[in-house]
Amino acid sequence: MLTTSVDGLLPAIRSQHSLRSMASKCKASDAMSKNSSFLPLHVIGAGSIGLLYASKIHGAYCKSNIDTSQHPVTLLMRPLHKPHLIRNGTDQDQENLLNAPVTLVSDNERTTCEIPVEIIGHNCSEQSAIKTLLLCTKANDACAALSSIWDRLDPSVTCMQPRIIILSNGALAIKDAIAKNFPSADVEIIYGSTTHGVFTNSNDSDRHCIHHAGNGSTFCTAGDFVRVCEESGLNGYKMSPMSMKVMLWKKLAVNCVANPLSAIHNVRNGELAGLQYDGQDISATMTRIIEEVSAVAVREIESEYTQRPEETRESIEAARVELSVPSLQLFVDEVLTSTANNISSMLQDVRAKRVTEVQFLNGYVCRIANEKYGIECPYTASMCSEVEALLKDKG
Structure with a gap:
């Protein structure tokens, strides 16, 4: 059975053209090194959209010449996902060193990359602070997901104001819910939107297999994230807050x-x-x-x-x-x-x-x-x- 998602439901039609007209395109010539301050990126919500962005950004940074001591992208997953992950390396004592084998199908080509994973709540003291979080969960799961990692969004630990980029459906409501559930939070909330068409196929043997069916665009008010998306083949457009x-x-x-x-x-x-x-x-x-x-x-x-x-x-x-x-x-x-x-x-x-x-x-x-x-x-x-x-x- 084939199931499709309308999370990236705005296709490359006149509608998307009108959206692009409100945005400024990031130049493809912007070097990846300009975005090194953006790293590392954590992604929560391992559905189609979350896996697409994690795999594309991870792949682009792995191909670049940036010398970074940290993984460019880390997936945050619940313990129930652990049986479907693979160990990174041979040291059996390093239980946190796990990867998610993500298969991306696009234009009938299959590519697989291993993206680092941190299991939420496991060995918390060993997990890094979160500087920028890409929120890709279902809207009704957003606050619960954030609660599980909120202590890692501490400005005193990150030495900067942490940021949450909302790429989920219902972003307007999610921002309100965050304000109500975390009233004293010193976290910047940033809106984003995607028009990429991506779905999962229940017939796939690979648990983390996604199909990139429609190449769309990424819209956001954060210029550094837009540049990252542009360099990763996710077509970034910078928006003014009102647009x-x-x-x-x-x-x-x-x-x-x-x-x-x-x-x-x-x-x-x-x-x-x-x-x-x-x-x-x-x-x-x-x-x-x-x-x-x-x-x-x-x-x-x-x-x-x-x-x-x-x-x-x-x-x-x-x-x-x-x-x-x-x-x-x-x-x-x-x-x-x-x-x-x-x-x-x-x-x-x-x-x-x-x-x-x-x-x-x-x-x-x-x-x-x-x-x-x-x-x-x-x-x-x-x-x-x-x-x-x-x-x-x-x-």
Whole structure:
């Protein structure tokens, strides 16, 4: 059985072109040595996206001439993964020296690299401080994952302010959750977004095998991470803070429509268009959700950026246009068309009877709307209740 993820759901279509227009491309000529201060990078969340970024960055740095005493990339894994790892070297006493054999399939070529792994909670005193963490977990697992390694994000140990780059779905909600769960944290939270298409195949014999099906781009406000991605073949684009926020709201609009509706009706993305339910075209519900998300997104951008000197009246107006109902409607339609054969991550979760990310997507929009602006979002809220009722019925 082939399963696909829509974590990297924004393909190389006009939609992605509009995203790129808000970004600045890092020059491929930027030397890797400029990024040595960025290292080492820790990655938590060993799903498709986490393994893709870890393997590509690890491979690029191993091919470079940088002399570093530390591994460029380290995967942070839970103890349950240990049986599927291999020992690094022959010293049986060095239980922490483990590697994950990651196989990357791209353009029908298979390449395997061994990425260093640290088992979370094992011999903690021997594990290094975390300078930069790439968060790639499911949204609902993010805070629990961070709790398990939070003591390693201590500025007094790292001698600098640690950073968390959120590459997970539901980044806006995750940042809020981090602020609530770790209120006194001296950690910089950075938004990121990926449009790379990557999936796992349950028929693969390799546990850590990923298929890079669609070459996309990486968007982030951190220039050094963008350069690392560019040098690693992950196509890095540097975003301004407001442009990054606009992009995440556009992606959230897609997820608020595609994920719950595909899960509720048990269909692929492409089957949503024209779908009838209780004698009514489901497109009307899709439009209502888009209208609600648009109203909240525009208020958020206006509230956060109108008074900032770096943003002009023209840039604020451009953001309003990007987040308007017609613009979001077009964006959602294009993404659903280009990912027509995809099985959404929420549908996969429902089929597997797993907790979904609906509260970090639709639920987040409803909370922001109600708590900050007194706006009701009945259609967006109904997606939360219907998805949760669906899971309850499945037991």
